[in-house]
Each structure stands twice: as C-alpha cells, then as structure tokens.
C-alpha cells in the first residue's frame with residue numbers, strides 16, 4: 001500500500017531539539033522531505049545528517065522566529081528547494097515562567113514574538129502556495145497551558161491560548177481550500193524547554209513536578225503529529241489534548 005506521506009514536503013520549526021527534532025525524524029521515516037528550522041545551526045546540521053544517512057532528504061533553514069521576516073523566509077526556502085510545502089509544523093517556542101508582578105516584560109515580549117507572531121508569520125507565508133495547490137496541513141503546537149492557566153504561567157498561557165484561538169479561526173478561513181489545521185496541546189514533555197526559565201523558584205517547582213511523573217517524550221508528540229497528517233484528505237483532526245498518564249492538571 002502506498003504511504004500517503006511518501007514524497008510530501010514538511011517544514012518543522014523548532015527542530016533543533018525536543019518535539020521538533022523527534023517530529024522531523026518521524027516524518028522523514030515516512031518518506032517526507034523535511035525542512036528543519038531553528039536558530040542553532042550545529043544542531044540542525046547534525047539532524048540533517050541523521051536524516052540523510054537514513055536515506056531521507058533534509059534542508060537546514062536557520063531562522064530566528066522572533067523575527068517574522070526570518071520566519072517567512074524559512075517557508076520560502078522550503079518551497080524553493082522542494083517545489084512546494086504540504087505540511088507546516090509550527091512548533092518553535094519558548095516558555096518563560098515567572099510571576100506577573102515581577103516579570104521581565106522584555107522576556108515576555110520575546111516569548112509572544114516567537115510563540116505567536118513567528119507562528120502567524122510562517123502560516124501567512126505558507127498559505128498562498130497551499131491555496132494554489134488546494135492542499136496543505138498546518139499543525140500548531142499549543143499546550144495544556146493553552147487550556148488552563150497556572151501560577152507563573154500567565155504569559156505562557158496567553159501565548160498558548162492565543163495559538164488555540166488562532167488555529168480555530170484559521171481553520172474557518174482555509175478549510176474550503178482543502179487546507180487542514182490541527183492544534184496539539186501536550187502536557188509535560190521531557191525536553192530542554194524548562195532549562196530557559198530564569199525565575200529560579202518557578203523553575204525548581206516545575207522541575208520537581210515534572211520529575212514526579214512519567215513524562216511524555218518528544219516521540220510521543222511526533223507520533224501523534226504523524227497520525228494527524230497521515231489521515232485521508234476528508235479527515236481533519238482539529239485538536240488533540242494529551243497528558244502524561246500521571247499528570248493531573
């Protein structure tokens with residue numbers, strides 16, 4: 001039986017570690033030609049080498065998604081190299097947790113730029129080609145923090161609720177052109193994400209909480225993304241909320 005993903009083209013943002021890296025590998029294993037984007041070129045080069053060694057095709061697109069021009073450029077580089085873009089996985093993100101009262105607004109502005117504006121800019125750049133070919137799938141990575149708020153996570157939740165609202169409105173704008181939109185809302189995943197929390201007490205609290213459970217792995221999210229994008233054309237999985245079995249909130 002033909003794999004419907006074989007020969008497709010995907011751009012995975014935030015592919016230099018964690019969920020994005022696992023997703024790029026999982027898609028490549030299904031015959032998808034993958035463009036991998038992030039800021040750390042050395043990580044992307046190493047990942048591209050793994051994909052190519054396994055018989056796949058990969059394009060490294062170094063881009064800072066806090067800059068919407070660079071986000072759009074990653075899309076255009078993908079189209080230029082592979083001739084089209086079928087699947088956009090908007091995964092690049094940061095999680096700066098700290099209490100509202102003392103938060104560094106510069107840091108939070110940066111988080112809004114990457115998690116929301118970067119995702120919007122990449123989507124905007126991808127739509128004309130997808131509409132022209134009447135084929136496309138946009139997968140946006142939100143979080144359980146896009147469904148509920150917790151102390152320290154006010155601005156992170158603002159970005160992830162933002163991704164959920166954006167995704168639902170986007171779906172209504174594009175579904176008639178056979179473009180599908182999926183939002184994934186993972187609970188705790190074992191990645192580097194928590195390493196960038198500058199507020200030490202908050203970082204310690206979330207690390208202790210995460211280590212108290214069997215965390216999800218990047219591969220768990222990657223497998224879910226592959227499941228969503230490999231559905232037949234008439235099936236649009238709009239939203240998946242997934243937690244570690246041990247995670248309560």
Ligand SMILES: NC(=O)c1ccc[n+]([C@@H]2O[C@H](COP(=O)([O-])OP(=O)(O)OC[C@H]3O[C@@H](n4cnc5c(N)ncnc54)[C@H](OP(=O)(O)O)[C@@H]3O)[C@@H](O)[C@H]2O)c1
Nearest residue numbers: 014016017018019038039040064065093143189191192193
């Ligand atoms: N881990 C969790 O518990 C969890 C739960 C729910 C949702 N998520 C979401 O999952 C996504 C991936 O996170 P992860 O857990 O896999 O963490 P991660 O290992 O830290 O990966 C984050 C990725 O985003 C990239 N990134 C960050 N800032 C960027 C920027 N300015 N421009 C381009 N790329 C940037 C990073 O690459 P560079 O540093 O090389 O740029 C990295 O590849 C995020 O959107 C996160 O909010 C994670």
